[in-house]
Amino acid sequence: MDEVFKALADASRRELLDRLRAENGQTLGELCVRLAMTRQAVSKHLAILEAANLVATVWRGREKLHYLNPVPIHEIAERWIGKFERSRLEALSDLKKALEARDD
Amino acid sequence: MTEKPKFVYVTYIRTTTQKLWEALTRPEFTRQFWYGAVPECEWKAGSPWRLMTPDGRVADAGEVLEADPPRRLVLSWRHEIMPEMKAEGFSRMTWLLEAQGDMVKLTVTHEIDRPGSKFIEAVSGGWPIILASLKSLLETGEALEATRKWPEGL
Numbered sequence: 001m002d003e004v005f006k007a008l009a010d011a012s013r014r015e016l017l018d019r020l021r022a023e024n025g026q027t028l029g030e031l032c033v034r035l036a037m038t039r040q041a042v043s044k045h046l047a048i049l050e051a052a053n054l055v056a057t058v059w060r061g062r063e064k065l066h067y068l069n070p071v072p073i074h075e076i077a078e079r080w081i082g083k084f085e086r087s088r089l090e091a092l093s094d095l096k097k098a099l100e101a102r103d104d
Numbered sequence: 105m106t107e108k109p110k111f112v113y114v115t116y117i118r119t120t121t122q123k124l125w126e127a128l129t130r131p132e133f134t135r136q137f138w139y140g141a142v143p144e145c146e147w148k149a150g151s152p153w154r155l156m157t158p159d160g161r162v163a164d165a166g167e168v169l170e171a172d173p174p175r176r177l178v179l180s181w182r183h184e185i186m187p188e189m190k191a192e193g194f195s196r197m198t199w200l201l202e203a204q205g206d207m208v209k210l211t212v213t214h215e216i217d218r219p220g221s222k223f224i225e226a227v228s229g230g231w232p233i234i235l236a237s238l239k240s241l242l243e244t245g246e247a248l249e250a251t252r253k254w255p256e257g258l
Contacts, residue, residue, distance in 0.1 A: 067112040074236035
C-alpha cells in the first residue's frame with residue numbers, strides 16, 4: 001500500500017494515469033507524445049506505477065501496452081470504508097469449512 | 105492475442121494458484137465475491153459456460169475456449185440480461201494465474217471487436233470491485249460487503 005501512495009504522490013505519474021484513463025492500452029511511444037518529459041523519465045515513472053500495480057502491461061507482438069489498473073484503489077477504499085462492516089460470520093464460517101475440507 | 109484488449113486488470117493475492125482457481129470456478133466461493141452469482145460449467149475446452157444470478161436467471165453465457173487449470177482460462181462471453189448488451193455478441197475473457205513467491209498474480213483481460221461497447225463499459229466497472237473482493241475473501245476470509253448481493257433491478 002505504501003507503494004500505491006508513493007506512486008500517486010507525483011503529478012507526472014498522475015498525469016500518465018489520466019492519459020491511460022482517456023485511452024487505455026498505449027505504448028511508451030504514444031504516452032510520450034505531447035508530454036514535457038523525456039522518454040527516459042516517462043519510462044521510469046511507468047516502472048514505478050507498474051511496481052505499485054496501478055499500471056498493468058501486456059505484450060502484443062513487440063509492443064508493450066500499458067493499462068490503468070484500478071484494483072489497488074478499490075483495495076484502499078475497502079481498508080477505510082469496508083472495514084466497518086465485519087459482522088458476516090456465516091460467510092466466514094462457510095469459507096473456513098470449505099477451505100479446511102479441501103486443504104491439501 | 106490479435107486484438108488489443110479493452111482492459112487489463114491485475115491483482116496480487118496471497119494464496120496458491122490452486123486455491124485461486126477454485127475460488128474463481130466454484131459456486132461456494134463465487135457467490136461471496138461475485139454478487140451472489142454462480143457459474144455452471146465443467147471448465148473444459150468446448151464446454152458451455154453460464155453465470156447464474158441468485159434467482160436462477162442466466163446473466164452471462166458462452167463457451168470455454170481454452171482451459172489449463174490452474175493457470176489459464178479463456179471464455180467466450182456474452183451478456184444475456186440487457187438486450188442492448190446481448191446484441192453486441194461475444195467478447196473474449198482471459199484469466200491468467202501466475203505464482204510469484206507467496207502470491208499469485210491474477211490478470212483479467214476482456215476483449216470485444218466493437219468500438220464503444222456498452223458491455224465492456226459495464227464489465228470494466230464491475231471487475232475491479234469483484235477482484236478486490238476476491239482478494240479480500242482469500243486473504244481475510246471475508247468478501248467485501250458490496251459484492252455479496254446481486255444488484256437490485258438487474
